[in-house]
Amino acid sequence: MLSLLDSIYMVVILFLTVLTILFFIARKKENSPTKLKYLITILLVTSLIIFVLNSLLSLTRSSELLISSDILINNIIFFLLCFSTALFIYSIHNAGEDVVELEDPPFFKSRKGKIKIGKVMKGSNQKYNFFLSLKDLEKHMFICGATGTGKTTFLQNFLMNFKKHFNIPFMLVEFKGEYHFLQKKIEDLLIIRPGENFSINIFNPGTSLPEVHAERIFDILKSGKFLDENAEFSPQMEKVLVEILTKVCENKQFQSWKGFYQYCKGYAKNKKNEIPMLSQTLISIKNRIRRFSLGSLKAIFDTDHKIKVENIFERNILIDLSSIIRLGGEKEDALFFLNMLLKYLWDKNLTRGAFNFKGIKHITIVEDTQYFAPKDLTRQNKLTTYLEDIALLQRGTGECLISLATHPDISQEILANCGVLVCFKSHIEKEFLCKLLNLDVEHEDYLSILEEGQCIIRVNSIKRPFLLKVPFIKRSWLDNSEIKRNNKKILGNYKKIGNESKKSPDFRPLNPIKKLNQVVHT
Numbered sequence: 001m002l003s004l005l006d007s008i009y010m011v012v013i014l015f016l017t018v019l020t021i022l023f024f025i026a027r028k029k030e031n032s033p034t035k036l037k038y039l040i041t042i043l044l045v046t047s048l049i050i051f052v053l054n055s056l057l058s059l060t061r062s063s064e065l066l067i068s069s070d071i072l073i074n075n076i077i078f079f080l081l082c083f084s085t086a087l088f089i090y091s092i093h094n095a096g097e098d099v100v101e102l103e104d105p106p107f108f109k110s111r112k113g114k115i116k117i118g119k120v121m122k123g124s125n126q127k128y129n130f131f132l133s134l135k136d137l138e139k140h141m142f143i144c145g146a147t148g149t150g151k152t153t154f155l156q157n158f159l160m161n162f163k164k165h166f167n168i169p170f171m172l173v174e175f176k177g178e179y180h181f182l183q184k185k186i187e188d189l190l191i192i193r194p195g196e197n198f199s200i201n202i203f204n205p206g207t208s209l210p211e212v213h214a215e216r217i218f219d220i221l222k223s224g225k226f227l228d229e230n231a232e233f234s235p236q237m238e239k240v241l242v243e244i245l246t247k248v249c250e251n252k253q254f255q256s257w258k259g260f261y262q263y264c265k266g267y268a269k270n271k272k273n274e275i276p277m278l279s280q281t282l283i284s285i286k287n288r289i290r291r292f293s294l295g296s297l298k299a300i301f302d303t304d305h306k307i308k309v310e311n312i313f314e315r316n317i318l319i320d321l322s323s324i325i326r327l328g329g330e331k332e333d334a335l336f337f338l339n340m341l342l343k344y345l346w347d348k349n350l351t352r353g354a355f356n357f358k359g360i361k362h363i364t365i366v367e368d369t370q371y372f373a374p375k376d377l378t379r380q381n382k383l384t385t386y387l388e389d390i391a392l393l394q395r396g397t398g399e400c401l402i403s404l405a406t407h408p409d410i411s412q413e414i415l416a417n418c419g420v421l422v423c424f425k426s427h428i429e430k431e432f433l434c435k436l437l438n439l440d441v442e443h444e445d446y447l448s449i450l451e452e453g454q455c456i457i458r459v460n461s462i463k464r465p466f467l468l469k470v471p472f473i474k475r476s477w478l479d480n481s482e483i484k485r486n487n488k489k490i491l492g493n494y495k496k497i498g499n500e501s502k503k504s505p506d507f508r509p510l511n512p513i514k515k516l517n518q519v520v521h522t
Helices: 003-027 033-062 069-092 149-163 210-227 235-250 257-269 278-293 295-301 310-316 322-326 331-352 380-393 410-416 429-435 480-501 512-521
Strands: 115-122 125-132 139-146 170-174 189-192 316-320 362-366 399-405 422-423 452-459 466-469
Touching: 003 033, 003 069, 033 069, 115 149, 125 316, 125 466, 139 149, 139 295, 149 170, 149 399, 149 429, 170 257, 170 322, 210 380, 235 278, 257 278, 278 295, 278 331, 295 331, 310 331, 322 331, 331 362, 331 380, 380 410, 429 452
Parallel strands: 139 399, 139 422, 170 316, 170 362, 189 316, 362 399
Antiparallel strands: 115 125, 115 466, 422 452, 452 466
């Protein structure tokens, strides 16, 4: 007759055997149930200890006290225990799973930074946390991988841990709305939607000279020819448009689409005898830019609320470009908007310069970089050069660029100036990715067998690439009313800080805060 303790022990052994079989099946399906592995380990160790103690106790008993049923039960327990142990060890090491075998980074080098980005893996086992340093991040970061492999989760985890340690503002540009929930995780994250609660007055030169700003607007408009190969700007159109843009940018009264069209009328009247076929030239110019000045897209570049864009780069900002699509725009319109925004960032950084460089001062993060800076666009196309030049020229001004893409077929300038490269599962361009990662070409198959949430990472401060596991983040979703309410609260905090700063001798007015608040409420 079994005692109560023996009965409980028998049930535990049976439960352990079932769990071990389930673990074996999961490993055969190339899954890694970490929690189940830990549970089996605890039960296995406990069962072995109890079995050894029972065996020692049975040795002290008289042989007359041992009955055949007890011996049978002990033999069954011993068999199941051996079976579970053997199957568990086999499942961990020889379950037919492809394993990425890379050298681990030195433990102490893994702890030099402050930004926790994941756990170093050895085969299928997680070992210790890896902390990225700000010094490595200064040289920019590129994140690559197929859809659904963990890129977005990696960046979300990175931003949450980054903001715990550094008060450095960032601007994140995305299309899909996958980062809205970060407004609950990151203090003072303002979500702006072009055309809904934010717009740019493209005629405001900011810190640039009006004539320089006019040339840059023209370059961006001209780059739109890839939308329609027949929409060329003739030399006369270029001369006329740049002259008009310069005058509009010089005079604050004309810095609007209304002012632009008014000046076009005056220009036609004053220059009609100097420039042949001027009226046809002006009509052609208006036809090429009307998509940005009329209709639903006008809200993106509306000037009813003249926001000083430079102050946007002093806040934690999430720009959701999907609002442009909802307004009836296309992907190219979103690219034009981003390029105008990056133009102001470029001007701000050039004004600040590289004097007394003390590390990162601002981070620009761009999702779906393959749309914004594709490899096959020419260097003369100004639609992409601001992103490229930020990577190439503005590290010394304290600007850090983080790019995300589904494949590495993007601008070589961005890839060549990348201090941190993170690669999730990918089936294309594997040989090229191996070169970027400093990974031996014979291991290119590693890129195809990575599991979801696993990535191979190369960091400048560590000689060899290594395997990393990114923690899962449970996302929640914010509706429009909640985002609007949070934005209002954040803007109220900015206004309060601005009022308190007036008492300081180092006060610099933040004029656009009130006006940005007006835009959010419209």
